[in-house]
Amino acid sequence: MRAAYIERFGGPDSIRYGALPVPAIGPREVLVSAEAMAVNHVDRFVRSAAYRTPVTFPFVIGRDLVGTITAVGADVTQFGTGDRVWCNSLGYAGRQGSFSEYVGVPEDRAYPLPDGIDPVEAVSVLHTLATAYLGLCREGSIATGDTVFIGGAGGGVGSSAVQLAAERGARVLASAAPDDFEWVRSCGADEVFDYHNDAIADLLHERNPSGFDLYWDCSGHHDFVHTIPLMAMRGCIIVAAGLSSADPVPTGALYTHDLSLRGFAISNASVEDLRAAAEFINTSFRTRGVNTRIGRILPLKDAAEAHRLLETESTRALGGKIVIRP
Structure with a gap:
């Protein structure tokens, strides 16, 4: 698969785009084919080591994603292949990030994407x-x-x-x-x-x-x-x-x-805290849709440029969130 990753901490120029093995999922994980990812300030803090958290190199950057499950672990009970899901807690605390074509997601950090919700709009507000x-x-x-x-x-x-x-x-x-x-x-x-x-x-x-x-x-x-x-x-x-x-x-x-x-x-939020937030988010999606501003949509190969823009441009100058599509 193709991924955006780092092999050392540093600036946006430390981000590489290339081939990595598809993640081998555990019994309580799902494999997600990513449709959209968002760029957050905390992503650049982790990338630069300003925010200290355990990582394993090569380290796939990114936190949020929306995608479709292509495989499930043996002990997964909440999801099946073909389900569309989202996650907003990857890329820190030892977990690899979301900026890749396929992403391994713990079952308890995956949430169903309500029907009719656009993945680009959704991913822009998850964090x-x-x-x-x-x-x-x-x-x-x-x-x-x-x-x-x-x-x-x-x-x-x-x-x-x-x-x-x-x-x-x-x-x-x-x-x-x-x-x-x-x-x-x-x-x-x-x-x-x-x-x-x-x-x-x-x-x-x-x-x-x-x-x-x-x-x-x-x-x-x-x-x-x-x-x-x-x-x-x-x-x-x-x-x-x-x-x-x-x-x-x-x-x-x-x-x-x-x-x-x-x-x-x-x-630092617990799985329980994140689940409560996810229930609120999905209720909001179902009742009022997604209220968002999207400034740029870039391909995964331009992840380094996305981080550079986030560091040098204001949200107002960008016009809203930067979203990545593989």
């Missing part, structure tokens, strides 16, 4: 919707009537978080670049602010003087000195981006207002 679900529901315990702020709402995780928060009955204030205002409003934001505005903290306080129940800047640009005073009593600040950040935290205000600062990486 972001799961991250949004775990951040808002598991970490933030979002509830109807909450007031939520989502920063960097024009990006994949940000726009997914806006959609989920709005669906859960929250009032959603968000920040984005002006070119993304219409997109963020279409995702369900009640108000959108320009994140370039140096006075955004003052604007947020003016528009929501009672404080936020939940605050999540998905862009990874944290400013806790100005963020914490915007919070309601017992509010929650979520941190799930900004790998190299080292921002000061005014801890006094945390304990005097019963605030929580919750950091999480979806790579």
Whole structure:
């Protein structure tokens, strides 16, 4: 089979495209013929060793895929050949990635793709919707009537978080670049602010003087000195981006207002957490379809170019998610 893989950690130029053996699946695995894969920032963190996780070289990159099962292990009970499935937890913790024509997937990390869902559209939101679900529901315990702020709402995780928060009955204030205002409003934001505005903290306080129940800047640009005073009593600040950040935290205000600062990486999610997120995602697919923006669709042989684009171009410049097709 053809695959995109690395033989050492490094930049996008470390990615090779060539022939590797088709994976030999175990008794609780399925072999999937890949139809579409997505490019995520965490993929480049693993590729460059910025995010440390066990890998075996040659290491196939990538996390997400949609495809069709061509073989099942002897002990698989949930799937059969011909079933269309998706997965969003490959390429780390010792598992090979998804950027190949055939992919071995553990049965408990594969989920059925609902009928009528386009594989390219679906794969573009698997990682972001799961991250949004775990951040808002598991970490933030979002509830109807909450007031939520989502920063960097024009990006994949940000726009997914806006959609989920709005669906859960929250009032959603968000920040984005002006070119993304219409997109963020279409995702369900009640108000959108320009994140370039140096006075955004003052604007947020003016528009929501009672404080936020939940605050999540998905862009990874944290400013806790100005963020914490915007919070309601017992509010929650979520941190799930900004790998190299080292921002000061005014801890006094945390304990005097019963605030929580919750950091999480979806790579640490349990199989049970991911299954709960998958149930939410599939329900969303069945009820409202896929709300997404796709910027580029590239062939598997251009995986290195896809990583280069992700490192050098903004989501706004790309126009949305980069999707790979074998």
